Amino acid sequence: MLICSLTDAGDLHKKVRGDFIFYFKKQDSLLVKRLMDKIETPLKNIEKFFTRSSDSPVTVLIIKSETEFRKYFRNQIPEWSQAIAMPEERSIVLKLANADQIKKSPQILLHEIVHVLVFDYTRGRIIPTWLNEGLAEYFSEGTLSFDKKILLADAIVQKRVLDFTAIDTLAHLDYIRARLAYIQAQSAVVFLVDRYGRAKLHALLSYMAENHSFYGAFKKIYGFDFLDFEIQWNEYIYKRYRWLVLLKFEQWLFAAIGILFIIAVIIVYLRNKKKIRELEEQEVEPEDQIDGGR
Ligand SMILES: [Zn+2]
Structure with missing residues (x-):
């Protein structure tokens, strides 16, 4: 199904980087250019480790919509998934549905590319x-x-x-x-x-x-x-x-809130105690004056 969708993608734009062919909508051209620029240096290093053992190109399909992404995989992918690599089908599908996903996309794409390179390098052996x-x-x-x-x-x-x-x-x-x-x-x-x-x-x-x-x-x-x-x-x-x-920040935050609360209780207690003492002294003073007058 995916392969059919990809080959039907006649209205999509195409950019080639070595064995990777990027497909995307025209309005996403700049986004894809930036993505390709960002992965270039790390990808070269990765390719040094996984020397190629397959010449067949890999299609990288860029999708902007969550619904479209899920539709490709008939919802049979985890909720948290942003990209899928299918080394045997020679394809990677990458979703860029929001700002956060766009920000993470260079690393996520490299992650999926590594899956393909591992598959090629180990000639498709099953690895844990x-x-x-x-x-x-x-x-x-x-x-x-x-x-x-x-x-x-x-x-x-x-x-x-x-x-x-x-x-x-x-x-x-x-x-x-x-x-x-x-x-x-x-x-x-x-x-x-x-x-x-x-x-x-x-x-x-x-x-x-x-x-x-x-x-x-x-x-x-x-x-x-x-x-x-x-x-x-x-x-x-x-x-x-x-x-x-x-x-862990939250842990310290809770500890700090606890300590501040105890300090606040002590301050209020001491202040009240001082006030009571002052009031008691004020109440006693007139009697003293009377006594003194005797
Ligand atoms: Zn993975």
């Missing part, structure tokens, strides 16, 4: 969702942003960290858990790169491309099994991010 999403987030954003670190710290403290297998059901997760799943996936790839280097990550994908399963390839390249990896990663995020929960 956490790794696929983690690679897409890592290559489109780098390390975790401050906000993401705080959310991860919060999940650690509240014992809400998801299992890697739970991340496989990403499309069925609600927004809050899906966001956490993406953050965990990104941090897992950041951890692998931080501790073992990019070359090993590259080797893992190359070995998988030779038709080896993920778990077999992982053990062969990293020298330990996936369970060990999960333990190492848990320790890594615990040490690195747990304390960040102290920086």
